[in-house]
Amino acid sequence: MLINLTDVFTSEGKVKNISARYDQESFRYMGNDYPVSDKSDVSLTLTNIGTGCVLVEGKLELTLTIPCDRCLQSVNVPLSVAFTHQVLSPDREDAASKEISNDASFDDEQNFVSGYELDTDALINNEILINMPVKVLCREDCKGICPVCGHNLNEGECGCDRFVPDPRMAAIKDIFNANKEV
Ligand SMILES: [Zn+2]
Ligand SMILES: [Zn+2]
Known part of the structure; x- marks a missing residue:
């Protein structure tokens, strides 16, 4: 889902709560597609923290179906995804990136922002990637x-x-x- 951030970028102190949807049917990871068997809405809070600067906070619960590492049976793996990112408007990006290039929070690869639009699916895909379990077992003693x-x-x-x-x-x-x- 694409969310236009223009009004939050330009209104000092503005806070906007949005319920968004994660529109992916499956999650692609290391060449495999894992079905999204369940998911909540994405609750998003967008806060203007300065002209052209927005704090994006959100969370989502979802369940991925992943085969057991040992027996290949499908396992429902619940994931809790929570994130906080600072996003700069394209008008500010050049000036700000010089100013605060040492600030790690701005060094994120922000592939989820294009122009004034926030791509919630791309953002959440990044977060799922970070949260993917290293090992999936249908049970401890499989x-x-x-x-x-x-x-x-x-x-x-x-x-x-x-x-x-x-x-x-x-x-x-x-x-x-x-x-x-x-
Ligand atoms: Zn197993
Ligand atoms: Zn046998």
Whole structure:
């Protein structure tokens, strides 16, 4: 959703509360698309903190469907996203970037602002990226899938022999078996 910030940029002290929507059906991460299975509205507060300068605060709850790292079953992963950014109007950008280039909060890659418009989807995509879990498991003790037949081991044993013998042990076993045959 695009929100025009012109009036907040130009009205000293103005505060605007907006309920926006996150319009993405899925979230693309490292080449995979994860469905957004649930999401709240985005509550946004836009505050003029000086001419041409707006503080953008907001939050959103959403649920992504991500496969378990071990067994690939779908897992609903709830994420709480909260953010605060300072946005400069294009009229101020040049002057201000010289003035405050040492201020880290202005060094954000603001790919979510174009001209006077705030792109809430782009902003939220950045925030989800920061909040993506490193590891997703359907449960702490997920047993994963059988490397031999692909059976989900959480649903019980498949009966495959998954014992990978030490090659040196295998050699001894061969000798043992050969002797037994004699
Ligand atoms: Zn699992
Ligand atoms: Zn198996």
